[in-house]
Amino acid sequence: MHFDSDQVRHLLKTFNFKSLFTEQLGWDHHSATIETVVNGQAYKLAAIAQKRGVVVFIQEGAIPDDQTRRKIDRAVAKSAHQHLIIFSDHGRAEQVWQWVRREPGKPLVFRQHTFHSSQSGESLIQKLKAIAFSLDEEEQLHHIEVTGRVRAAFDTERVTKRFYDRFKSEHEKFLDFIKGIPDDGLQPWYAAVMLNRLMFIYFVQKKEFLDNDSNYLRTKLGQSKQRGKDRFYSGFLCPLFFDGFAKKESERSTATNELLGKVPYLNGGLFLRHQVEELHGTSIRIADSAFERLFAFFEEFHWHLDERPNRNDREINPDVLGYIFEKYINQKQMGAYYTKEDITGYISQNTIIPFLFDAARQKCKVAFEGEQSVWRLLQAEPDRYIYDAVKHGITIDLGEKPPCRIPEPPPLPPDIACGVNDVSKRTEWNKAAPNEYALPTEIWREVIARRKRYEDVRSKLASGDIQSINDLITYNLDIRQFAQDVIEHCEGPDLLRAFWHAIQEVTVLDPTCGSGAFLFAALNVLEPLYEACLNRMEVFLDELD
Numbered sequence: 001m002h003f004d005s006d007q008v009r010h011l012l013k014t015f016n017f018k019s020l021f022t023e024q025l026g027w028d029h030h031s032a033t034i035e036t037v038v039n040g041q042a043y044k045l046a047a048i049a050q051k052r053g054v055v056v057f058i059q060e061g062a063i064p065d066d067q068t069r070r071k072i073d074r075a076v077a078k079s080a081h082q083h084l085i086i087f088s089d090h091g092r093a094e095q096v097w098q099w100v101r102r103e104p105g106k107p108l109v110f111r112q113h114t115f116h117s118s119q120s121g122e123s124l125i126q127k128l129k130a131i132a133f134s135l136d137e138e139e140q141l142h143h144i145e146v147t148g149r150v151r152a153a154f155d156t157e158r159v160t161k162r163f164y165d166r167f168k169s170e171h172e173k174f175l176d177f178i179k180g181i182p183d184d185g186l187q188p189w190y191a192a193v194m195l196n197r198l199m200f201i202y203f204v205q206k207k208e209f210l211d212n213d214s215n216y217l218r219t220k221l222g223q224s225k226q227r228g229k230d231r232f233y234s235g236f237l238c239p240l241f242f243d244g245f246a247k248k249e250s251e252r253s254t255a256t257n258e259l260l261g262k263v264p265y266l267n268g269g270l271f272l273r274h275q276v277e278e279l280h281g282t283s284i285r286i287a288d289s290a291f292e293r294l295f296a297f298f299e300e301f302h303w304h305l306d307e308r309p310n311r312n313d314r315e316i317n318p319d320v321l322g323y324i325f326e327k328y329i330n331q332k333q334m335g336a337y338y339t340k341e342d343i344t345g346y347i348s349q350n351t352i353i354p355f356l357f358d359a360a361r362q363k364c365k366v367a368f369e370g371e372q373s374v375w376r377l378l379q380a381e382p383d384r385y386i387y388d389a390v391k392h393g394i395t396i397d398l399g400e401k402p403p404c405r406i407p408e409p410p411p412l413p414p415d416i417a418c419g420v421n422d423v424s425k426r427t428e429w430n431k432a433a434p435n436e437y438a439l440p441t442e443i444w445r446e447v448i449a450r451r452k453r454y455e456d457v458r459s460k461l462a463s464g465d466i467q468s469i470n471d472l473i474t475y476n477l478d479i480r481q482f483a484q485d486v487i488e489h490c491e492g493p494d495l496l497r498a499f500w501h502a503i504q505e506v507t508v509l510d511p512t513c514g515s516g517a518f519l520f521a522a523l524n525v526l527e528p529l530y531e532a533c534l535n536r537m538e539v540f541l542d543e544l545d
Contacts, residue, residue: 003132005125012121015092017058021049026133030055036075038068045076045085051133052143054150055080063087063096070110071535073100082147084154093117097124099154104387104478107528111154127153170297171195177290180283181276190276190284195294197241197270202298204264211261218295225288233286245271344521350473352506352525353483357469359502360495367495374486374495375467382461384485385477390454392439393447480525487532493540500533 004024011020021027030050034057036043043064045057057076064072069087076083077100087096094116101109115124130153133141174191181187201210201217210216220240224232236259243256245266252260273281361368368374378385438447457475460466472479490496508522 003129005129008125008128009121012095012115012124013117015088015095015117017056017086017088018048020128021056025049025128025131026135026137027051027056032079034076034079036072038064038071038075041068043072045072047080051131052141052146053080054082054084054143054146057083057085059085059087061090063089063094066110066112069096069098069112070108073098073108073110077102082143082150084150097127097154099150101151104389107480107524113154166297167195170294174290174294177287179285181280186276186280190274193274193276194286198294199298200270210263213261216261217291218299221288221291221295230285230287232288232291233284238281241271242273344517345524348518348521349480349525352508352522353479354469354473355506356483356499356502356529359505360498363498363501364495367492367498372491373467375464377482377485377489378461378466379464382458385461385472385482386454386457387476387478389439390450390457390476393451480528483529484532487529487536490536496533496536496540499529500537503530503533 008020008024011017011024022029027049028051030047032047032055034045034047036045041064043059043061045059047055047057049056057080059072064087069085073085076085081102085098087098088094094114097113097115099111101111103109113124113127115121131146131149133146171188171191174195175187178187178191181190198217204210205216206214208214213219220236221232224236227235239256240260240263243252244260244263248265249257249262277284383391438444439450442450457477460475461477466472466475466477469479471477472482487496487499490499503526506526508519510516510518513519
């Protein structure tokens with residue numbers, strides 16, 4: 001099927017989503033209806049197309065706010081785990097395309113693309129091109145590939161590497177503007193210090209923490225130029241670093257507070273005087289044009305401290321700082337390494353969540369004992385807490401039969417089976433276990449071992465043998481999902497209050513904090529649980545009314 005961009009654009013602008021998917025994108029017809037109530041408002045979603053189990057839904061009417069769309073998604077996920085929702089308004093002027101990244105052991109990540117009928121729609125059309133399927137693909141197409149294509153289209157990759165390449169270039173150019181440091185070996189060091197400080201400030205200013213101005217640095221640069229040429233570094237930045245961020249507001253002079261406006265006290269080493277500044281601080285000069293160029297580079301990107309639903313391919317977050325710290329300084333001499341998300345996430349969830357459970361148990365012991373304890377969730381739906389990778393290739397049967405049967409290895413190819421005892425050929429065949437049974441790189445022996453482990457773990461869950469939060473770590477179970485479910489299924493306010501107090505009181509300390517990768521991982525663990533507590537509180541309040 002040929003992808004016709006003009007026709008796709010026409011169908012987008014006319015809100016003809018069914019024809020868009022079935023006639024232009026090669027998806028299959030599908031019809032189903034899901035009705036859900038969120039905050040007292042009823043919402044009706046109609047399925048218009050599907051591809052190998054990935055379903056597209058339409059919700060027409062006033063477009064709900066972000067939090068409501070998230071709750072609608074949870075309701076839809078109960079019927080169609082992998083799906084795409086298109087919210088469109090009555091006047092056919094605006095669309096919000098929403099897709100959710102679901103990864104075992106990690107919180108949901110919402111991706112949204114807003115399209116107005118007055119726009120060209122080029123960026124959305126490029127996404128749709130990635131999920132267009134031809135007739136030639138039909139026979140080999142399966143659920144995993146469709147899911148992967150949708151993810152590739154709507155889950156934009158991070159811009160870290162591209163930003164770093166530009167960062168190196170801008171660092172070199174920034175060097176040319178630094179004057180007054182006689183030691184040439186210290187100039188690159190000081191340029192890196194300045195750029196790291198300014199990147200940090202960019203994150204903070206976008207939250208409007210600096211004088212309620214999201215463009216604080218550029219505003220102050222403009223004001224400085226009005227006072228005179230090339231005064232921004234010495235007349236504003238140095239006071240901001242050493243008299244602003246490094247001191248409490250009560251300790252600053254009146255003149256400093258008037259110059260800086262309302263800025264927070266940042267108790268950290270980044271804004272203490274650097275060794276280079278101690279040696280040559282009175283002679284260092286940096287022209288205003290250096291900052292004009294640097295800020296122009298920064299403004300090409302979107303700076304955010306959180307996971308935003310509408311991230312795009314020009315957006316960076318604090319992971320960029322970690323990447324730059326790791327690449328830009330001598331690791332062997334400084335001992336600086338950036339820990340990636342999968343590791344920080346694993347460590348954070350397996351330390352924070354047990355702490356929350358232990359704290360909650362102290363305040364509400366009855367919820368963790370007896371037949372109606374929180375552990376009954378593990379028994380009632382054991383497969384929910386076993387990661388998909390462990391279950392890969394297993395047909396789950398919750399009836400009287402065993403949960404799965406370990407099949408015999410697939411038959412040998414004819415040239416091997418017919419009396420040719422070639423060990424090398426058998427080894428090659430063994431490495432390539434069929435995809436429907438094996439994970440990538442798994443040999444058949446590993447498939448059997450994994451399935452046996454699945455049966456053992458599932459048996460322990462179903463029989464109620466797992467009654468400790470530490471056991472979820474021991475058996476590598478989805479501890480995040482369990483914590484979320486315990487809060488969402490609280491039957492009384494005592495347990496909910498216990499978790500709420502635990503989340504409010506927890507303190508997370510990273511004694512070797514660099515870019516804050518562990519702290520942001522901790523935030524990603526706590527935020528969904530915090531939100532779940534608020535949602536459950538709303539339910540209790542509604543029941544009281």
